[in-house]
Amino acid sequence: MxxxxxxxxxxxxxxxxxxxxxxxxxxxxxxxxxxxxxxxxxxxxxxxxxxxxxxxxxxxxxxxxxxxxxxxxxxxxxHPAVERELLLIKVGAGPTTRMEISGVVEPFRASVVDVGPNSMMVQATGERAKLDVLIELLRPYGIKEIARTGVTALSRSMAHASV
The missing domain is CATH 3.30.70.260 (ACT domain)
Known part of the structure; x- marks a missing residue:
C-alpha cells in the first residue's frame, strides 16, 4: 500500500x-x-x-x-490530502511543431517556460498520474530532459474533506 x-x-x-x-x-x-x-x-x-x-x-x-x-x-x-508535483520537461520542437505542442500541454494547464531553436521546455504541476500522462503525450516529440520535484502534500482542512 x-x-x-x-x-x-x-x-x-x-x-x-x-x-x-x-x-x-x-x-x-x-x-x-x-x-x-x-x-x-x-x-x-x-x-x-x-x-x-x-x-x-x-x-x-x-x-x-x-x-x-x-x-x-x-x-x-x-486522511484526505492534496498532493502535487512539479515537472519540467524539455522536448524537441522546431518552428513547425511548437503550436502543436502548445495544444498538447494546454489541457494540462501547463505552460511553456523556455523556447530554443530546436526545443521547448514545459512546466506542469499536478498529481503524479496526470504528469505521467503528459509525459507520454510529449514522448513522440522527443524528450530531451525531465526533472521532477517529487510529491509534496498537506492534509485537507475539515471543511474541504468531502471535496
Missing part, C-alpha cells in the same frame, strides 16, 4: 541524511522525497512517499520518532 508521510523536522544539517539512512536498511524504498520550509520558523517539512503495510508503516513512524530532530510524523494516507 502506498503511503505519504509528512514529517516535521528541525531545520538542521544532515537531518535528511539521517532520515533516509533510517529507512534504507529496513528495505523501505523511497519513491519520492521533498523537503522545504514549514509554517514554523526553524522547522522543515519532509514529504516521503513509500510503500508498505500498516504494520510496517507503524514501525517506520516509531523509528522516525527515535530521531532527535523529528518533531511530528503524520501518515497523510489516513
Amino acid at each position: 502506498r503511503h505519504v508521510l509528512s514529517v516535521l523536522v528541525n531545520d538542521q544539517p544532515r537531518v535528511l541524511a539521517r532520515v533516509t539512512t533510517l529507512l534504507g536498511p529496513r528495505n523501505f524504498n523511497i519513491e519520492s522525497i521533498s523537503v522545504g520550509e514549514s509554517e514554523v520558523e526553524g522547522l522543515s517539512r519532509m514529504v516521503i512517499v513509500t510503500h508498505g503495510d500498516e504494520w510496517a508503516m507503524e514501525q517506520v513512524q516509531k523509528q522516525l520518532y527515535k530521531l532527535v530532530d523529528v518533531i511530528k510524523v503524520n501518515d497523510l494516507s489516513d
Whole structure:
C-alpha cells in the first residue's frame, strides 16, 4: 500500500541524511522525497512517499520518532490530502511543431517556460498520474530532459474533506 508521510523536522544539517539512512536498511524504498520550509520558523517539512503495510508503516513512524530532530510524523494516507508535483520537461520542437505542442500541454494547464531553436521546455504541476500522462503525450516529440520535484502534500482542512 502506498503511503505519504509528512514529517516535521528541525531545520538542521544532515537531518535528511539521517532520515533516509533510517529507512534504507529496513528495505523501505523511497519513491519520492521533498523537503522545504514549514509554517514554523526553524522547522522543515519532509514529504516521503513509500510503500508498505500498516504494520510496517507503524514501525517506520516509531523509528522516525527515535530521531532527535523529528518533531511530528503524520501518515497523510489516513486522511484526505492534496498532493502535487512539479515537472519540467524539455522536448524537441522546431518552428513547425511548437503550436502543436502548445495544444498538447494546454489541457494540462501547463505552460511553456523556455523556447530554443530546436526545443521547448514545459512546466506542469499536478498529481503524479496526470504528469505521467503528459509525459507520454510529449514522448513522440522527443524528450530531451525531465526533472521532477517529487510529491509534496498537506492534509485537507475539515471543511474541504468531502471535496
